[in-house]
Amino acid sequence: MHMTSAPHLLTEDRPEFDRLLDEALRTADERPELATLGERLNAEQLRTMALSARALLSAAAAAEYDHFVKVREELRDVALSTPSGAAENDSGQDEDDGAGAFAVVAVLAPVLAGTAMLIFLLVGYSLKMIDPEPAFARTMVTAGWLFGALTVAALLFAVVGLLVAAVRNSSTEVAAEESVPVPDELSRAREAWRNALLERGIMPFLRDALADPSAVSGYPVPRTPGAGRIPDLGYTRPDFTSPGAPSQGTRPGYSSPDFTSPDFGGPETGPE
Template sequence: MTHLPHLRPEDRADFEWVLNLALDVTDIRSALEQGSTAPDRHQLRARAWASATEIAGTAADEYRAYRRARAAVTHVLQDPGEPSRPPTSPGAGVLLPAVAVLAPLLSAIAGVAFLFLGYGIRLVTPESRMAPSLITSGWISALISVVTTAMGLGGLLTTALRRRTTPAPPLVVHNPAAEQARNTWQQALLERGMLPYLRQQLSASPPHPQ
């Protein structure tokens, strides 16, 4: 027995579409409307989802062919004229956020320390030449903390807006080969998997008591 590929999350919508199509087939819809069987439409749908692996396995070859055809055309989502971007090293992705967090914090700590020492020395020794330098350094550090904090928040806001406005790439490229493979898989899933399963569930269920 060949290994059955698991139904990928992005293909669950296709499974749901085939399930809805099967539930609307004449004999299945009539059996559900007559109420002569135990499961209703919702129960039958739940059973089909619980047996999704078994049902999808009946069209495993067509599903593999569809996935291969889809994978073969996904590279066209990138503009051929657009130069490829070099991959960003993992270290840079970790270092930059760390710097954005630590820089304002360290500047704030340094500013508080300089101001505390400067005003303390000036209070004890008003004639000291060190106190004004420490106080100036403290206010400069505080200003740096405010500026770096604002820059960090601006960067986070820009990144959030960019992610929000960037559309997700389509799951399936409108390629004739990929679309044909998809239709073939859906047809096989309907005829060999979904319809026989639903009919078996309906025939195996005992009738409602009179």
């Protein structure tokens, strides 16, 4: 059974181990110590072996990793305890509420104005067909055209407002991404851990596995199609032997207990 999780690494940092391992295998042709890749073991076999030994390899950079985690937790605590984060969230909530109200007005205003225009024009022109024409028919038509102009103005206002909101949101997103840079201390700690894990953990393991697979004992390689014969990695089956034949050696003596029946007299000794 292969060990696929490392108790030393946190869950959020395990993908970083996988990325470093994949990078080392991908650039194996640039490293002289991995020049024999593919002769005894291929990349997939090495990757499986390294993943099964993840806890052992990550322990080689334990000091750097502990420092990296400590720096990261301190920065997170500072960020959570800063009240500016809550203030920014409140201001952002207010901006979202304002944008939502503007969107509602921008949608409803043209609809309501257009509906009023249709009603007034329909009623006004219907009244103009009556003979004699009512006095307020012309007023209804005029009101309908006024609502028509209002509809056009509302549509233009909505389009301009939506464009302005889109530009504002895009600029806010860019500013937010630029305003949260990775602190230098955290970046240095992370890079120190990556280098230590790669140079003291992953690379020595891959180099030793390629030079002498038996030196990496305890991590058997899975059989890969087309990989040919898989070398022995020092993992052997226990030596089971069947018990010897009865003629071999001396068997321990065993005799059944000496059960004797009680003395029974014959018929002539019956009760008097």
